[in-house]
Amino acid sequence: MSTSPSSSPFDQPGVEQLRRELRLDPQHTRDLRNALLKRFKSDEDVRNSFPAASRLALHSLELFRRCDSTIDGATKLLLRTAAGLLIESVILRIATGRTTLCVSSQVGCAAACEFCATGKMGIARNLSHEDILDQVLHAGQLLAKEERSLRNIVFMGMGEPFHNEENLYRAIELLTSPEFFNISPTKVLVSTVGIADAMLRCVERFPKVNLALSLHSVRQDIRAGLVPLATKFPLDELQRTVAAVNRRQSASVMIEYLMLAGVNDSQDDARELIAWLAGLNVHVNLIPYNPIDDVPHLVGSDRATRLAFAKTIRDAGFKTTLRYSLGNDIAAACGQLVRRENRQIAQRSDARGEVLPRMAPSSPRSED
Numbered sequence: 397m398s399t400s401p402s403s404s405p406f407d408q409p410g411v412e413q414l415r416r417e418l419r420l421d422p423q424h425t426r427d428l429r430n431a432l433l434k435r436f437k438s439d440e441d442v443r444n445s446f447p448a449a450s451r452l453a454l455h456s457l458e459l460f461r462r463c464d465s466t467i468d469g470a471t472k473l474l475l476r477t478a479a480g481l482l483i484e485s486v487i488l489r490i491a492t493g494r495t496t497l498c499v500s501s502q503v504g505c506a507a508a509c510e511f512c513a514t515g516k517m518g519i520a521r522n523l524s525h526e527d528i529l530d531q532v533l534h535a536g537q538l539l540a541k542e543e544r545s546l547r548n549i550v551f552m553g554m555g556e557p558f559h560n561e562e563n564l565y566r567a568i569e570l571l572t573s574p575e576f577f578n579i580s581p582t583k584v585l586v587s588t589v590g591i592a593d594a595m596l597r598c599v600e601r602f603p604k605v606n607l608a609l610s611l612h613s614v615r616q617d618i619r620a621g622l623v624p625l626a627t628k629f630p631l632d633e634l635q636r637t638v639a640a641v642n643r644r645q646s647a648s649v650m651i652e653y654l655m656l657a658g659v660n661d662s663q664d665d666a667r668e669l670i671a672w673l674a675g676l677n678v679h680v681n682l683i684p685y686n687p688i689d690d691v692p693h694l695v696g697s698d699r700a701t702r703l704a705f706a707k708t709i710r711d712a713g714f715k716t717t718l719r720y721s722l723g724n725d726i727a728a729a730c731g732q733l734v735r736r737e738n739r740q741i742a743q744r745s746d747a748r749g750e751v752l753p754r755m756a757p758s759s760p761r762s763e764d
Contacts, residue, residue: 402453405432405533406526406570418448428452433577436536436546456526457483459534473534477503477527483554485531487539496548497535501528501564502555509589509610509623522559525566532577549579552587552608558594568602581605587652592629592637599644607641608650608681609634613660614672622659631672638676648679648715655682655697655705666708673714680709680716 403410405428415425428446431437432454443449457475460482464471469489474482486498503521531553536546549571551557557564564586570576571584581604588595589610599607611634613619620626638649651673655661673680682705685696697705702718709716 402451404453404456404526405429406529406576408575414448414451418451420447429576433533433536436533436540438537438541455530455533456524457530457534462538471538473531473538475531475534477523479521481521483523483527483531485535485553487535489544494547495539495544496550497532497546498550498553499528499531500553500555501551501557501560505555506559522563523555525563525570528563528567529570529577532571546579548583548585550585550587550608552585556589556591557586558588558591558598561594561597565598565601568605572602572605582647585650587650589623589625590629590634590637591625592633595637596640599641603645604647606647606650608652609638610652610654611669612652612654612656613665614668615660615665618660622654622656635672635676638678642677648677651678651680653680653682654685655702656685657695657697657701659694661697661701661705663704663708666705670709670712670714678714680714682706682709682716682718684719 403414405411411425411428414420415422424447428442431445432442439454442454443452446452457477459473460476461474462471463474469487469491471487471489473485473487475485476482481503483500483503485500488496488498490496501523503523532546532549539546551564568581568584568586571579572581581602584602585606585608586598587608587610595607595609598605610623611619612622614631616626616631619631641649653660653669669680682702684702685694687694687696706716706718
């Protein structure tokens with residue numbers, strides 16, 4: 397007995413074909429998208445109101461585990477892909493009332509940054525645009541139950557977004573489409589370790605979407621030790637790229653700077669950063685370090701050092717935010733929990749003779 401194919405709510409041609417096949421009123425498909433993607437109604441409510449509910453595949457990801465911080469408003473969602481591997485999304489409930497979702501674009505990451513747990517995983521595969529969007533749907537439905545709204549989407553989760561450009565752009569198109577999620581592009585931010593040419597392509601295609609650059613040092617040798625891709629995209633090229641982005645959009649480029657004791661946190665480092673940023677429209681984001689087991693030699697800067705560094709940058713006229721960590725009690729380092737779980741899943745699959753995608757070794761290459 398054949399089974400009719402299911403349609404994803406993110407597949408506009410597929411849903412339209414389903415509507416025509418079943419001769420549904422177009423209003424049914426509009427109501428479906430509005431209820432699910434804008435008001436984040438529950439799966440049950442959506443299925444009860446859509447005439448062809450049995451032909452819908454509402455999710456491409458399965459919720460594997462939810463981890464709630466006991467000390468702040470962070471929630472980590474571990475989500476299982478169709479291939480059986482886990483990714484994570486993090487909901488940040490900021491004290492001011494803003495709610496931000498940190499989205500993953502890959503399983504693992506090939507950028508192999510020294511300080512990042514995800515980079516130690518290697519790269520298994522890109523996420524489809526459906527997998528990216530389903531993270532937003534899962535989080536939106538969870539927050540709707542709390543009578544909270546999802547305000548900001550940041551591509552700061554697992555993976556280098558610009559190593560998955562095609563799916564990233566398709567996801568942004570649907571996130572900002574009035575017919576789908578209808579999220580303002582100014583509420584979307586894409587963070588990159590510094591894929592210069594992709595930054596320019598992104599701003600040309602989505603001039604209102606915000607960009608963040610993981611800089612961490614303006615000393616080439618130090619930065620290359622932290623971010624291997626720095627050898628392919630050196631600091632002078634990144635400086636020119638940020639200037640070009642500034643010419644194309646009015647929003648500041650976010651400069652992410654991880655504070656590491658004895659590595660990049662001296663007053664000399666601050667002054668060199670100021671010189672590198674001269675003439676650029678940027679917002680400096682100073683980030684505390686979440687330690688990971690693989691790199692015990694990296695230690696986060698103490699609070700006094702971070703405060704002094706921030707003051708020096710602010711006194712030079714740059715907008716500066718001194719971040720604090722959320723979710724330390726739920727493995728806040730991106731990919732830390734998922735890496736452990738994926739290893740256990742692979743071990744159990746090996747024992748059963750099953751085949752899962754293998755995590756290839758990390759490499760600093762810019763291509764997938």
